Amino acid sequence: MQKEVMFAGFGGQGILSIGKILAHAAMEEGKEVIWIPSYGPEMRGGTAYCMVVISDRKIGSPIIKRPQHLVAMNRPSLDKFAPEVKPEGVILINTSLIPVDAGRSDIDEVKVPASDIANSLGSMRSANIVALSAFTARSGIVEFDTMKQCVKNEFMKKPKVLELNMLAVEEGKNAAVN
């Protein structure tokens, strides 16, 4: 069984980082995984995206036309990638920055005001972790606790950031469940 997640947003939103954290979590669970960044001629503040492919067996093509799931952190990302998501996939929408729906009835739409939640916790910068947490809770792509542990590992050396992101993990989960 192979699953793909597209993470997309503005450069600087921590898109590549949450992709890496998910890839780590999948590896911890003994799965095959690839993390593929967009490294095209992008500009600061432009779009950034990465794809994480998780599988039980050796992964073939690293080129994925249609991902299973999408985490969209800004509107251009939703507009661009929502039509490509496979039926029954999860589309997570950061409603703080995206005032519209995915426009699909065959997917599981999760609306989370990730940037607002992060702001209320003290820093906009943890919006990515809110989104990752909400996505993981809803999709069950890896065990929630594995993801949480990988967030911990990622920020172990920065206690203040870690504390903030642990709150973000909890709030993200709550937002996805409600």
Next chain:
Amino acid sequence: MGKILMKGNEAIGEAAIRAGCLNYFAYPITPQSEVAEYLSKRLPEVDGVFLQAESEVAVAYMIFGASGAGERVFTTSSSPGISLMCEGLSYVACAECPAVYVNIIRGGPGLGGILPSQADYFQATKGGGHGDYRLIVMAPDTVQEAVEMVMRAFPLAEKYRNPVMILGDGLIGQMMEPVEFPDHLKTEPSNKNDWATTGMDTRKSKTKNIVKSLFLDPAELYKKNIILKEKYDIIKEEEVMYDTYNMDVDYKMLIVSYGTMSRVCSTAIDLMKADGFEVGMLRPQTLFPFPEKEIFAAAQKESVKMLASIEMSMGQMVEDVERSVKGTRPVEWYGKAGGEVPTPEEVIEAVTSMYNKECA
């Protein structure tokens, strides 16, 4: 040591250190600059030499110097950078110095783009530099295989006193995959005192070792060429590496593909199999020596109607596939270039249409 998640470029740098290589000269270029970034931090930790040269031309001759002095040395670059090194590469090959070069190919020709490509196949396998020389060329399809090939490249280069090139593409360099590193190689370049300028005092010898690539006497240069050819012939016999996919069934068509492209093809093959269309794949792991005999044998299977060379270039390896098959089966090409990578769906469409055209 367990698996760690690592970018291809960083894993390549680490693999070189574990192969006992402590000399790295390079000039940064996308999409492989992370190798230099990684090694600028790592090499000083292990008392190695990290040197950012003023250009790739300088790199090529720093390699010549270090290798000629018996040191394990390597560089990494991407297409236009490798082009600049090709003059020095020819010198290194002629002087029979071992060295390892990694080309993380980007779209060309010209300054081109920065996205993945396999369009330097000709450059790596047929020359690039001038004169009758050959590189041993290996092409990994995963980050793990890139690590294994880098670690194999150094002993191979020293065994044959020949430059070895690892041919990756932008994706191999940029993507992260779990990797496990083999144990450190505990070897030293074993035969270096026989030929390298290691110093007569050091090796307690009264004979000079001379490393050069200038032979003005045509008879002497011809002799050099014969020595090189004999070496390449042995390499052709001894060092072919390849992998197969779905070749234990009666496949109707045989794909020949390498590197990232072969992974896309493997997914296409799975999907075609589900539809009842059996396609096999032979994946060359060495591009020189090319698995000529193996491709010929695989093509002779009665069920095989045709072959397809599928590449991220406008048709380069296809010439070697045609040569290998010796006219016994039709050979077609499919590919994309310039940084575009075909999707499995595009491969299926191309393969199905060429099969219907040729064999229906």
